[in-house]
Amino acid sequence: xxxxxxxxxxxxxxxxxxxxxxxxxxxxxxxxxxxxxxxxxxxxxxxxxxxxxxxxxxxxxxxxxxxxxxxxxxxxxxxxxxxxxxxxxxxxxxxxxxxxxxxxxxxxxxxxxxxxxxxxxxxxxxxxxxxxxxxxxxxxxxxxxxxxxxxxxxxxxxxxxxxxxxxxxxx
Amino acid sequence: xxxxxxxxxxxxxxxxxxxxxxxxxxxxxxxxxxxxxxxxxxxxxxxxxxxxxxxxxxxxxxxxxxxxxxxxxxxxxxxxxxxxxxxxxxxxxxxxxxxxxxxxxxxxxxxxxxxxxxxxxxxxxxxxxxxxxxxxxxxxxxxxxxxxxxxxxxxxxxxxxxxxxxxxxxxxxxxxxxxxxxxxxxxxxxxxxxxxxxxxxxxxxxxxxxxxxxxxxxxxxxxxxxxxxxxxxxxxxxxxxxxxxxxxxxxxxxxxxxxxxxxxxxxxxxxxxxxxxxxxxxxxxxxxxxxxxxxxxxxxxxxxxxxxxxxxxxxxxxxxxxxxxxxxxxxxxxxxxxxxxxxxxxxxxxxxxxxxxxxxxxxxxxxxxxxxxxxxxxxxxxxxxxxxxxxxxxxxxxxxxxxxxxxxxxxxxxxxxxxxxxxxxxxxxxxxxxxxxxxxxxxxxxxxxxxxxxxxxxxxxxxxxxxxxxxxxxxxxxxxxxxxxxxxxxxxxxxxx
Numbered sequence: 138x139x140x141x142x143x144x145x146x147x148x149x150x151x152x153x154x155x156x157x158x159x160x161x162x163x164x165x166x167x168x169x170x171x172x173x174x175x176x177x178x179x180x181x182x183x184x185x186x187x188x189x190x191x192x193x194x195x196x197x198x199x200x201x202x203x204x205x206x207x208x209x210x211x212x213x214x215x216x217x218x219x220x221x222x223x224x225x226x227x228x229x230x231x232x233x234x235x236x237x238x239x240x241x242x243x244x245x246x247x248x249x250x251x252x253x254x255x256x257x258x259x260x261x262x263x264x265x266x267x268x269x270x271x272x273x274x275x276x277x278x279x280x281x282x283x284x285x286x287x288x289x290x291x292x293x294x295x296x297x298x299x300x301x302x303x304x305x306x307x308x
Numbered sequence: 309x310x311x312x313x314x315x316x317x318x319x320x321x322x323x324x325x326x327x328x329x330x331x332x333x334x335x336x337x338x339x340x341x342x343x344x345x346x347x348x349x350x351x352x353x354x355x356x357x358x359x360x361x362x363x364x365x366x367x368x369x370x371x372x373x374x375x376x377x378x379x380x381x382x383x384x385x386x387x388x389x390x391x392x393x394x395x396x397x398x399x400x401x402x403x404x405x406x407x408x409x410x411x412x413x414x415x416x417x418x419x420x421x422x423x424x425x426x427x428x429x430x431x432x433x434x435x436x437x438x439x440x441x442x443x444x445x446x447x448x449x450x451x452x453x454x455x456x457x458x459x460x461x462x463x464x465x466x467x468x469x470x471x472x473x474x475x476x477x478x479x480x481x482x483x484x485x486x487x488x489x490x491x492x493x494x495x496x497x498x499x500x501x502x503x504x505x506x507x508x509x510x511x512x513x514x515x516x517x518x519x520x521x522x523x524x525x526x527x528x529x530x531x532x533x534x535x536x537x538x539x540x541x542x543x544x545x546x547x548x549x550x551x552x553x554x555x556x557x558x559x560x561x562x563x564x565x566x567x568x569x570x571x572x573x574x575x576x577x578x579x580x581x582x583x584x585x586x587x588x589x590x591x592x593x594x595x596x597x598x599x600x601x602x603x604x605x606x607x608x609x610x611x612x613x614x615x616x617x618x619x620x621x622x623x624x625x626x627x628x629x630x631x632x633x634x635x636x637x638x639x640x641x642x643x644x645x646x647x648x649x650x651x652x653x654x655x656x657x658x659x660x661x662x663x664x665x666x667x668x669x670x671x672x673x674x675x676x677x678x679x680x681x682x683x684x685x686x687x688x689x690x691x692x693x694x695x696x697x698x699x700x701x702x703x704x705x706x707x708x709x710x711x712x713x714x715x716x717x718x719x720x721x722x723x724x725x726x727x728x729x730x731x732x733x734x735x736x737x738x739x740x741x742x743x744x745x746x747x748x749x750x751x752x753x754x755x756x757x758x759x760x761x762x763x764x765x766x767x768x769x770x771x772x773x774x775x776x777x778x779x780x781x782x783x784x785x786x787x788x789x790x791x792x793x794x795x796x797x798x799x800x801x802x803x804x805x
Contacts, residue, residue: 153790232798241757247790248750249797252804276749277437277622277805278772284750 153247158226158237164267165288166222171263173218177211227286229297232304234274236284248284250304252276258294270294274301313456315389318397321382324427325448330378331423332447337374343513387446389460394434396444408443412436414597414621414805415635418454418590425588430454437597437622437772437805458580458592478647479572481639485614486570489639490563491556492608494737498562499555567638574651579619581637593635595652597621597805599773600743603645606736614639617648622772622805653744657725665721667764670780674713682709712736722778724789727796729769731776745793746800747771753786769793772805 184207188200221240228235237245253274260270272294274284289297338345348355348363355363380400387396394413396406419431429448436443449457481489568585581591598619605615619635640648649655682705689698716735723730731741754766765786767778778789 152787153794154787233794243755243760244752246750246752247794249794251798251800252749276770276772278749278770278774 153235153245156228156230156235158228158235160223161225161227161286161288162267162269162290165264165269166219168261168263168267168269168288169218169222170215173211173214181207225288227289229300234284234297234301236286246284248274248276250301253301253305256298256301258291258298260291264288272297313453315387315453315457315460318386318388319453320386321446321448322427322429322450322453323382324429324450326378326382327427328423328429328431328448329382330375333374333378334371337370385446387444394444406444408434408436414594416458416592418458418592420584420588422586424448432457458590477571478574479570479637479640479644481567481570485639486563486567488612489567489609489614489616490560492606492612492614493559493563494606495552495555495559498559499551501562502554502558563638570638572637572648574647579648579651581635591635593619593621596803598652599747599771599805600741600776601648601652602739602741603640604734604737604739606738610738614641615645616640617645620771620773623774649742653728653742655728655742658723658728658730658742661723661725663721663723664781664785666717666778666780667762667782669759669762669764670720671713671717673758673780674716678709678713682706720779722781724792729776729789729793731778741776743771743776745796746802747804748793748797749804751790751793753783753790755783 184203188203192200192203217240221238224240224243225238226236232251233247233249235245235247237243254277255275257273257275258270259273264270268291269288270291271285271287272289273286276283286294352360377400381398384400384403385396385398387394389395390407392410394408394410396404398404398406414435414437417433417435419433420429421431424431427448428451430451432444432446432449432454433442434444565585565587567583570581570583573580573582577595579591579593579595581589581593583589599622600620602618602620603615604618609615616636616638617640619637621635637648646655682702685705686699686702689701690696712735716733719732719734719738721732727745729743729745733739733741748769748771750770752768752770754768755764759765759780763783764780765783767781767786767789769776769778778786781789
């Protein structure tokens with residue numbers, strides 16, 4: 138890389154490694170846990186009936202094993218969520234928006250405002266109870282890899298959306 | 309240029325176009341019903357005269373009905389150009405009105421299949437980034453209108469000077485060079501394409517037989533014939549030779565059909581590509597809409613000194629057939645590749661900048677992935693054959709894997725300059741992707757816990773034409789590139805498409 142350009146980066150644009158990311162709202166952890174718990178309950182009811190009706194006569198020896206594997210998986214998922222939650226962070230700069238997350242695989246994504254096609258705010262039933270929403274930013278191309286910030290308060294989401302749309306329209 | 313057609317008023321397709329539309333509709337019907345037709349023919353002796361009379365009557369009425377439909381769809385198909393928009397009205401019962409702004413058009417294809425060549429009309433399709441289907445398809449446009457349209461859309465502010473320049477093409481592939489290209493094609497791929505065609509053919513037959521409740525019959529037949537084949541080694545060798553021949557032959561046919569008589573012209577802000585044997589195709593591709601280009605080559609092609617260039621354009625949503633939208637130019641020599649590059653962007657800096665290879669962790673990761681695959685292959689082999697002898701195949705597989713990993717590792721690199729990024733990748737083939745930094749849509753870095761220990765990351769650049777991945781580079785470099793690209797994107801004034 139050419140040296141003059143590196144200088145420009147430092148003077149005009151703060152380093153991605155140095156920006157301070159904000160945590161997402163703590164209530165969002167409750168929402169994830171409630172969702173997983175609901176999934177857990179419905180799956181365990183299903184598993185119970187499956188074993189009770191079909192498997193109990195065929196493979197009685199394995200039944201405790203199946204149950205314990207099932208519980209173990211869910212306990213691991215819970216631990217994973219709780220450990221991973223503080224890693225979910227976002228940052229807003231003058232000209233771009235960034236999001237980072239991940240325990241085993243850490244990812245950081247940055248979308249410059251000038252490439253944003255549109256912004257969406259979603260709110261599920263449980264999120265509405267807590268007053269949280271999910272902000273999704275869409276860019277052109279393969280739409281599956283865009284930036285999604287889950288669990289910020291509704292006001293924040295609307296603010297960010299307004300901020301982005303005014304910046305896009307100005308340029 | 310007073311003779312040029314202006315498209316100011318609504319006009320229809322060429323009146324001869326009814327034939328083309330009719331032909332297209334008949335082919336569509338035939339494609340859906342040919343198996344039924346075969347059954348009908350094979351049972352013709354069992355059908356009584358009166359029944360067959362009704363059959364013929366039915367077929368006849370389908371022909372008449374289709375003809376009426378073709379005529380009506382011709383009558384209701386109108387288009388014009390209105391203040392830099394292409395406007396199209398179509399539909400017999402359900403009316404559709406499409407309007408596309410000129411500067412949103414990505415490329416225009418002019419096609420001539422055999423019927424169209426015979427009556428001298430052109431099929432035109434206009435594509436934008438908006439949907440994965442072709443937005444506008446005109447089946448039969450008369451010669452002078454097609455020429456006028458081509459000039460109107462591709463070179464809106466054309467000067468006479470450039471028209472003269474059109475006469476000498478940047479690239480022209482004659483039959484001898486085409487032969488070279490087809491000999492050095494990836495024959496495995498052509499074989500797979502051929503086999504896929506055959507499998508699709510059988511599936512269609514099977515579907516029909518299934519609906520007649522005769523699936524067992526055809527399966528039994530297939531089983532019997534496979535048993536016979538597997539019984540004899542000579543037959544296997546014969547089949548192998550046959551497949552080899554078929555694969556080479558099918559790559560020949562594929563290349564000749566698609567790329568016969570290829571011409572590449574450079575216009576002011578577009579490329580024009582003409583090619584095709586039976587179906588003549590002419591593509592007008594706007595330079596500004598090109599998101600990235602990939603220069604690819606394989607060992608054979610490198611040996612004869614040719615490579616091919618693929619232009620990638622913006623895609624929308626999730627597309628199944630991404631390859632279809634990529635525009636490929638075969639048989640480019642080295643300086644022709646450079647010319648194409650220089651027409652798209654300033655590539656001077658990138659050639660002199662330093663080549664960065666991936667961290668050694670990349671090779672380790674590949675080794676792990678490969679040994680996992682080998683493990684799966686071995687254990688499934690062992691379970692199927694229940695015999696230790698099959699494990700000897702490893703003496704072949706392991707060196708092959710190691711060789712491929714070594715190749716892949718050697719071919720993965722990147723070069724960056726102030727405005728351009730070059731990413732190299734490849735296994736047997738070599739692919740060099742060039743793209744302008746300001747056309748990046750968003751950037752992601754990924755770091756697994758194993759990578760964290762080594763302080764390397766994967767860098768993923770999302771462009772409008774797909775992902776570009778630089779695996780396993782030191783985090784310090786990655787951060788530099790990250791900031792550099794963001795800087796480029798956020799300060800650029802040029803439109804990315």
